[in-house]
Amino acid sequence: MNKIVIALCALLLSVSGLARAEEVVLGPSDLVKISVYGNPDLALETRISQAGTISFPLVGQVEVGGLSVSAAETKLAGLLVSGGFVKKPQVNILVTSPQSRMVSVLGQVSKPGRYPVDGKQGLIDILALAGGVLPEGGDIVYLIRQRDGKSVKETVDLVKMMRAGDLKLNLDLVTGDVVFVERAPRFYIYGEVQKPGAYRLEPAMTVQQALSVGGGLSLRGTERGMRIKRRDSEGKVTEFAAKESDVIQIDDVVYVKESLF
Numbered sequence: 001m002n003k004i005v006i007a008l009c010a011l012l013l014s015v016s017g018l019a020r021a022e023e024v025v026l027g028p029s030d031l032v033k034i035s036v037y038g039n040p041d042l043a044l045e046t047r048i049s050q051a052g053t054i055s056f057p058l059v060g061q062v063e064v065g066g067l068s069v070s071a072a073e074t075k076l077a078g079l080l081v082s083g084g085f086v087k088k089p090q091v092n093i094l095v096t097s098p099q100s101r102m103v104s105v106l107g108q109v110s111k112p113g114r115y116p117v118d119g120k121q122g123l124i125d126i127l128a129l130a131g132g133v134l135p136e137g138g139d140i141v142y143l144i145r146q147r148d149g150k151s152v153k154e155t156v157d158l159v160k161m162m163r164a165g166d167l168k169l170n171l172d173l174v175t176g177d178v179v180f181v182e183r184a185p186r187f188y189i190y191g192e193v194q195k196p197g198a199y200r201l202e203p204a205m206t207v208q209q210a211l212s213v214g215g216g217l218s219l220r221g222t223e224r225g226m227r228i229k230r231r232d233s234e235g236k237v238t239e240f241a242a243k244e245s246d247v248i249q250i251d252d253v254v255y256v257k258e259s260l261f
Helices: 002-016 069-082 123-129 158-164 207-213
Strands: 031-036 044-047 053-056 060-063 091-097 102-107 113-116 137-147 150-157 178-183 186-191 197-200 227-231 237-241 253-256
Touching: 031 053, 044 053, 060 069, 069 091, 102 123, 123 137, 123 178, 137 158, 150 158, 186 207, 207 253
Parallel strands: 102 178, 186 253
Antiparallel strands: 031 044, 031 091, 053 060, 102 113, 137 150, 137 178, 186 197, 227 237, 227 253
């Protein structure tokens, strides 16, 4: 299932397109490269200060934080003209490292880290940039964000969203958002099975299906007398007889006994 999610994420990223330069808003810590056509002496590569300013040749300190790239280009050009330095300047600003517009992607993704949000980018775009969800990752993604001074958590079921073809939950991300992909729920099976161990728990998985995932019974195994150990919400472990039709729950431990005959 996660392979499908990864492929769909990559496809949507390829068609989403890059944000136009005028949509990019400059902010503190952004690294920018500035050039003025025909005036190589005015070329500058600098980082915007925490106060949102840069020091530009001839004109000095210029506040660019909060401006779009096109607005900042216009402002610099106007200062060069008003100062009598260049008559018709063509200013170009390239954001080479948009440090002020970053989101964090954590958990079960191929490349956890911080990624830039340039213009309008959704949850799927950022997951694709992070290499997609790992096979160990779950279907649920948590989005933690600050809104009106409060921390808000939103839950997105990627597989449900893809199956329904409903991208309303492909939420737009903004600076400071945190995307967390939880590990897929697991169950455990041991005893007389071919491949004891921990396995991904699929929705509505039964004991019979769990046996199949564990490689089936060993030569000495029997379906009689199987047991399930389950921990309740208070942490107490209970043990009970298991039937093939029983539905496995998260972190259940299935024990397959040895046949006496």
